[in-house]
């Protein structure tokens with residue numbers, strides 16, 4: 001073992017979604033070995049629909065030379081085109097700020113993203129063990145013991161909770177931590193194959209419909225990636241959602257978009273029921289402390305910005321890089337974790353606030369909708385300048401620079 005590994009011990013990473021493999025690779029880069037423990041029994045092929053990894057997330061991956069497989073498995077997303085349900089284009093905003101090699105925001109099927117990150121991590125010799133659901137933690141003399149639902153346990157010098165929005169790690173280290181809050185929106189999405197829409201692969205079309213929000217991306221070759229955000233109150237239980245067949249969601253969406261001048265109905269009608277994914281959309285305010293003892297939280301386990309921000313995966317990647325940097329540069333776990341939280345918290349809260357504003361626009365009633373449609377073009381014109389987006393999409397972590405050294409963020413505006 002080298003100095004860092006001896007100093008902090010072997011890392012246990014709980015959760016092999018997005019943050020897990022990225023933190024595994026970042027720890028390896030700074031000379032700290034770890035193993036990743038993932039609850040699902042098998043690699044997560046076929047899960048979820050798709051997501052957009054923003055330029056700032058790709059920049060984080062670039063720090064550990066891991067962005068190329070993600071970019072190769074996705075499609076470049078240059079802009080978001082926003083319109084109202086009447087079909088009126090309200091404006092368009094840049095979806096990313098290109099990295100030095102030209103890479104920019106990329107939309108990718110979720111299963112492909114997971115596979116790309118897993119393959120990359122495994123290819124670098126990092127072990128990902130499936131079928132390991134964390135259900136208890138104990139302090140040990142040298143760090144922490146993780147106990148899994150299958151009765152096994154592992155001991156490490158420290159543990160990274162990368163176990164997502166319903167994180168067991170968060171609950172264990174702080175039973176009073178905030179719980180995920182329902183945004184008032186249900187997300188429904190799918191990839192529809194073989195459509196004859198005119199392709200526009202680099203422009204994500206987003207519509208504030210009269211009763212719900214609809215986004216789609218029409219690719220070459222007939223694939224259409226789409227999602228709808230539907231205001232639903234009160235929050236349906238998971239059992240209610242699971243009991244509602246996809247065909248019922250389709251019916252509901254067809255009715256909801258009946259008055260909108262957009263291709264939503266055509267796309268929804270052409271969608272295979274089995275391709276449909278749905279779930280309640282949540283946010284999570286970060287707990288007061290993101291760590292306790294030898295345990296620290298990253299990604300959705302620490303904060304959830306809701307899908308409206310298009311930033312959850314990217315923030316998870318940034319967390320992973322920043323945590324590894326802090327562990328490299330701080331001799332003690334406590335100071336590494338404190339520094340990591342300090343470097344991340346302000347930014348995460350700012351993204352959360354921005355996402356909350358978008359959610360309320362999506363769930364707007366008739367009066368709020370009229371106001372929204374009137375002010376939105378103005379807002380978009382303001383946001384459309386790359387300078388206004390720099391703080392979000394141009395965020396850069398100087399991975400090789402020392403923590404506490406000269407700041408290396410791109411100039412922040414606004």
Ligand SMILES: Cc1cc2nc3c(=O)[nH]c(=O)nc-3n(C[C@H](O)[C@H](O)[C@H](O)COP(=O)(O)OP(=O)(O)OC[C@H]3O[C@@H](n4cnc5c(N)ncnc54)[C@H](O)[C@@H]3O)c2cc1C
Pocket residue numbers: 014015016017018019020037038039040050051052053054132133134135162163164165166167168169187189279298299300301306307309310311312313314315316
């Ligand atoms: C509908 C939808 C659309 C979205 N769209 C976007 C988007 O366009 N752009 C974007 O950036 N973000 C988007 N997000 C958010 C994004 O998916 C998350 O922010 C991101 O997945 C967080 O990564 P993570 O690794 O922290 O958590 P996850 O990806 O959720 O991974 C957590 C992993 O931990 C595992 N796990 C859970 N509990 C345990 C346990 N007890 N023990 C061991 N393992 C466990 C899980 O099986 C999972 O593999 C979207 C989210 C949703 C729901």
